[in-house]
Amino acid sequence: MSAAKKRKAVSKKQPGTCQAPSALVRMEIDGTPVTVPMGTTILDAAASIGIPIPTLCSHPDLCRSGNCRICCVRVEGQDALQSACVYPIAEPIRVTTGGRDIRMARQHIVELLLAAHRGTCTTCRRSDNCELRALAASWGPDHLLFEKPEDCPEREDASMPGIVRDMDRCILCRRCVRTCSDLQAVGAFEPVGKGDDITVGTFAARPLKDSLCIACGQCVVRCPTAALSVADGTDRVFAALDDPRRRVVVSVSPFVSAAIAEEFGCPPGTWMESRLVTALRRCGFDAVYDAHLAGNVLTVAQMMALLKELWIRFNSLEDTRRPILSSACSAWVRWVEHFAPDVLDWLFPLRGPDDLMGALLRAHGEPDATIVAAVPCTACHLEIQRNSGTGAVRGPDAMLTTVELARMIRRSGIGLSSLLEGAFDRPSFAPTDVMPRYPAHGPGSAVASLFIETVTGSRADIRFEEVGGDPGLSVARLTVDATAEVPDWLYPYIPQFNCLRGDILFGRVSGTAAARRMLSDIRAGGVFSRCAFIEVSACPDGCAGGGGQPVPTSPDIRRRRLEAVHAAVTATGSGMHRLHGAALAVPDPQRLIGASFEARGRFLV
Amino acid sequence: MKSSLTGKLTFALVEPDTGLAHAVTMSPPGIVDELRRSGLRGRGGGGFEVAEKWRLCAAAEGPGRFIVCNAAEGEPGSFKDRAILQGFAQLVFEGMTIAAAAVGASRGILYLRREYGYMAAHMESVLAARRHAGLLGQCIPGRGDFDFDISIHLGDGAYVCGQETALLEYLEGRRGEPRNRPPWPTTRGLRGAPTVVHNVETFAWVSCVLARGAAWFKNLGTAGSPGLKLFSVSGDCQRPGVYEFQLGFSISELLETVGAERVKGVQIGGASGRMIPPSQFHRTIAMEDLPYGGAIIVFGEERDMLDVAGNYLRFFVRESCGQCVPCREGTRRLLDGVERLRQGRCPAVHLDRLCELGNTIRLTSKCGLGQSAPQAFLSIVSHYRRELMGRERHERG
Numbered sequence A: 001m002s003a004a005k006k007r008k009a010v011s012k013k014q015p016g017t018c019q020a021p022s023a024l025v026r027m028e029i030d031g032t033p034v035t036v037p038m039g040t041t042i043l044d045a046a047a048s049i050g051i052p053i054p055t056l057c058s059h060p061d062l063c064r065s066g067n068c069r070i071c072c073v074r075v076e077g078q079d080a081l082q083s084a085c086v087y088p089i090a091e092p093i094r095v096t097t098g099g100r101d102i103r104m105a106r107q108h109i110v111e112l113l114l115a116a117h118r119g120t121c122t123t124c125r126r127s128d129n130c131e132l133r134a135l136a137a138s139w140g141p142d143h144l145l146f147e148k149p150e151d152c153p154e155r156e157d158a159s160m161p162g163i164v165r166d167m168d169r170c171i172l173c174r175r176c177v178r179t180c181s182d183l184q185a186v187g188a189f190e191p192v193g194k195g196d197d198i199t200v201g202t203f204a205a206r207p208l209k210d211s212l213c214i215a216c217g218q219c220v221v222r223c224p225t226a227a228l229s230v231a232d233g234t235d236r237v238f239a240a241l242d243d244p245r246r247r248v249v250v251s252v253s254p255f256v257s258a259a260i261a262e263e264f265g266c267p268p269g270t271w272m273e274s275r276l277v278t279a280l281r282r283c284g285f286d287a288v289y290d291a292h293l294a295g296n297v298l299t300v301a302q303m304m305a306l307l308k309e310l311w312i313r314f315n316s317l318e319d320t321r322r323p324i325l326s327s328a329c330s331a332w333v334r335w336v337e338h339f340a341p342d343v344l345d346w347l348f349p350l351r352g353p354d355d356l357m358g359a360l361l362r363a364h365g366e367p368d369a370t371i372v373a374a375v376p377c378t379a380c381h382l383e384i385q386r387n388s389g390t391g392a393v394r395g396p397d398a399m400l401t402t403v404e405l406a407r408m409i410r411r412s413g414i415g416l417s418s419l420l421e422g423a424f425d426r427p428s429f430a431p432t433d434v435m436p437r438y439p440a441h442g443p444g445s446a447v448a449s450l451f452i453e454t455v456t457g458s459r460a461d462i463r464f465e466e467v468g469g470d471p472g473l474s475v476a477r478l479t480v481d482a483t484a485e486v487p488d489w490l491y492p493y494i495p496q497f498n499c500l501r502g503d504i505l506f507g508r509v510s511g512t513a514a515a516r517r518m519l520s521d522i523r524a525g526g527v528f529s530r531c532a533f534i535e536v537s538a539c540p541d542g543c544a545g546g547g548g549q550p551v552p553t554s555p556d557i558r559r560r561r562l563e564a565v566h567a568a569v570t571a572t573g574s575g576m577h578r579l580h581g582a583a584l585a586v587p588d589p590q591r592l593i594g595a596s597f598e599a600r601g602r603f604l605v
Numbered sequence B: 001m002k003s004s005l006t007g008k009l010t011f012a013l014v015e016p017d018t019g020l021a022h023a024v025t026m027s028p029p030g031i032v033d034e035l036r037r038s039g040l041r042g043r044g045g046g047g048f049e050v051a052e053k054w055r056l057c058a059a060a061e062g063p064g065r066f067i068v069c070n071a072a073e074g075e076p077g078s079f080k081d082r083a084i085l086q087g088f089a090q091l092v093f094e095g096m097t098i099a100a101a102a103v104g105a106s107r108g109i110l111y112l113r114r115e116y117g118y119m120a121a122h123m124e125s126v127l128a129a130r131r132h133a134g135l136l137g138q139c140i141p142g143r144g145d146f147d148f149d150i151s152i153h154l155g156d157g158a159y160v161c162g163q164e165t166a167l168l169e170y171l172e173g174r175r176g177e178p179r180n181r182p183p184w185p186t187t188r189g190l191r192g193a194p195t196v197v198h199n200v201e202t203f204a205w206v207s208c209v210l211a212r213g214a215a216w217f218k219n220l221g222t223a224g225s226p227g228l229k230l231f232s233v234s235g236d237c238q239r240p241g242v243y244e245f246q247l248g249f250s251i252s253e254l255l256e257t258v259g260a261e262r263v264k265g266v267q268i269g270g271a272s273g274r275m276i277p278p279s280q281f282h283r284t285i286a287m288e289d290l291p292y293g294g295a296i297i298v299f300g301e302e303r304d305m306l307d308v309a310g311n312y313l314r315f316f317v318r319e320s321c322g323q324c325v326p327c328r329e330g331t332r333r334l335l336d337g338v339e340r341l342r343q344g345r346c347p348a349v350h351l352d353r354l355c356e357l358g359n360t361i362r363l364t365s366k367c368g369l370g371q372s373a374p375q376a377f378l379s380i381v382s383h384y385r386r387e388l389m390g391r392e393r394h395e396r397g
Ligand SMILES: Cc1cc2nc3c(=O)[nH]c(=O)nc-3n(C[C@H](O)[C@H](O)[C@H](O)COP(=O)(O)O)c2cc1C
Pocket: B041, B042, B043, B044, B045, B046, B047, B048, B070, B071, B072, B073, B074, B075, B159, B160, B161, B162, B163, B164, B165, B197, B198, B199, B200, B202, B367, B368, B369
């Protein structure tokens, strides 16, 4: 390995943009005075008084890198234009955001990007929400001044199921590089080469599937163009639907219902579940199921495991203290397999909800159907791969992400606004029509909610609080004072609840970079080491921000999606254990719900 | 190597370590004041005032401070830093030590261009001798509390690594790519600590200024650019080499000194500089007229200016770090333009648009590489437009 290869591909932190603001600075933008905390960027200062500055390489979730230069503005007294997104205001400067130089510069930048970009907008999946195209409409030239490259090398990489990389469309903004290293602590991408040969590449130019990529798709939802996109699986599903002899059913994740409306022009946070059910029936699905049922089964299973563990700890002399980590997110599992294989056995080995839903349907009443899962996630494909050939009941036959599902609905010629509301079909393992809804990765962690409801006999308001100002890390402290009777179905796991009196901590982690911080916290004996159970999802803000969700994404968009999911949560979880019991009433329940993981490590050959 | 003043380089005349001996008797602000009085500006191309850089660094808050000597010398046609390191490494290390005393740094790093690695052994021995003599290491004489040591770090071959923030990134183990500024290295440099980065030559002059006094230096050169400076002169002349000049000399004087006749243009400042046509040979090399880099290249009458522009652009297309759009994409479009000119397929309007693009590259690039990349092209277009446009049209190929 050459020295250059060994260099870390770490994106640059911008100290100026992340500094804790203290003093205030009074400055002026386009003649309007504004007072901002020291260290605020010109971009943010301008936004605060409603002055729009175009951006491209910056993203609300990422450290600013200042490499596209589209946000250039003039700071009085400086010869060169400055990039507003990375310029921290430290003194009373005067800024102008318009004028000939700036207009020409932005036009040139767009033009240069277009000249190097080999995309054809008319056949591009992202043309409706491509940031380059939007910039070209406002700032670009009427005619291209420079010639497009003549050669068109085939540079598509579809090796990773669910994700397509097409470097012909890459504009080298490096958002994916920053996403993968800063948010996901994976670092699958790095800039390779320099000058006009530069590309964003993987280690040793390997196909993505042979890199350390965990398929979280976070780079996909942050790519401004179609250089990274969700692989299209709609054709396969259409083919199944078109075959009259086949029964085709679909299960829908609540996180799809929380986000799909955005694909049809609705604001983020629009909950679209019952009309989606109707739309899917119109598309030709023979039955439409609610995947949160499998989520409920998992919640009960995780709580039972937790109670069992707590009882063992209560009785054992040695201190076996270590948290149980959730395993519902397959990207997170893959991350542990690669980057922290030593803690694999802290994971309680269960399948993820969408995969489990497919298996449950197959085991109960739909043995011959083609089962499709509508998911917010690009990583579910990994889980299907993982389970195949292990003797486990097969999960879904096909996965469709939110964006693919929306495409399917559009291609079926269905207008959502005119649809009547529909209700989910009841799978044969569900004891009643109405089932409690306890979504995982939601604002109240499902396991914590069910735990407190079961142990104390009443539902408590669970408040997760950020740890150390890190939006990816939070902990809820629950107090068990009065305890309920142990229900019969739990008796084999824990004979009395009295031993649980006192405080118990639940952790919630989102984003694998945050998860890495969580693991170091545990090793350092921090607050996470005292948690009983930690729910981890690989994507920032969990499945609401999954890699198959609509583009764009931002903390605000994801918060609204989560609120939409939260609003649909039911008041009580009673009845969940009956669902769990019915779902797993098969000869070998482990084949349905169990999972096994593999220590992969960081070095792939 | 010769001086236009005395025939001998000042560096050869100054007794090593007299400057340092002087400096350790002064207070840190006193050293900065002395440099301010000398008017010394950086010799690495930017021409920033040395005393001001030190003041900013000393005033910044930080965990420790660093002194970095930039021996990247990647500018095509520049070889003066190599000559200084070979002949006067003592003065350079002395200057770094003086800077450390002034700003309160305890570590110095000399970033040495990989191609100059053969000099590392010699320089290590100079460092060892200095440590032995108590001029480096713990408790440097005269100032009981002053610890300072210097290490040599072999650099990367890339030109952009000479840009100070790219150099710092490289030293931190990342890709050598320029950072956004502000914050400047004087506030957040190496590993977040306030850092002074200077060119090799700048440090050597610091030693001379402290040895001979600010007034001596200030009285040389011009009001805006006091003092002496080394230049690497190459190209179509009889006596290429490293020259010491008082700033403020005219191009005609220079051409006479180096023995150049029938000159078509002089490139001041290497690839990132600009082409000066004969009609402007009366102009002077000084901040107030023609800003100086370390390299001066003479082009004789038989040179094809389009080739010259193309070669310089090709250099930037290759050496751009590839980070920012105007530099990465813009320079190669300018190069395409040169190709069109060569084929006689570049109408005047297109050439004008290319110049506008050049202006954008200059205004919006993230670092000095991009900001200066179009300069050679733009100056050649403005002074030799006839020659460039006069190509016979022929098909591509
Ligand atoms: C592309 C690029 C290359 C540079 N290369 C060098 C170099 O090789 N040596 C150098 O001393 N300064 C170089 N500089 C200038 C440095 O960024 C910096 O300004 C200089 O080291 C400061 O030293 P001074 O204060 O002595 O001028 C380069 C700048 C740019 C933009």
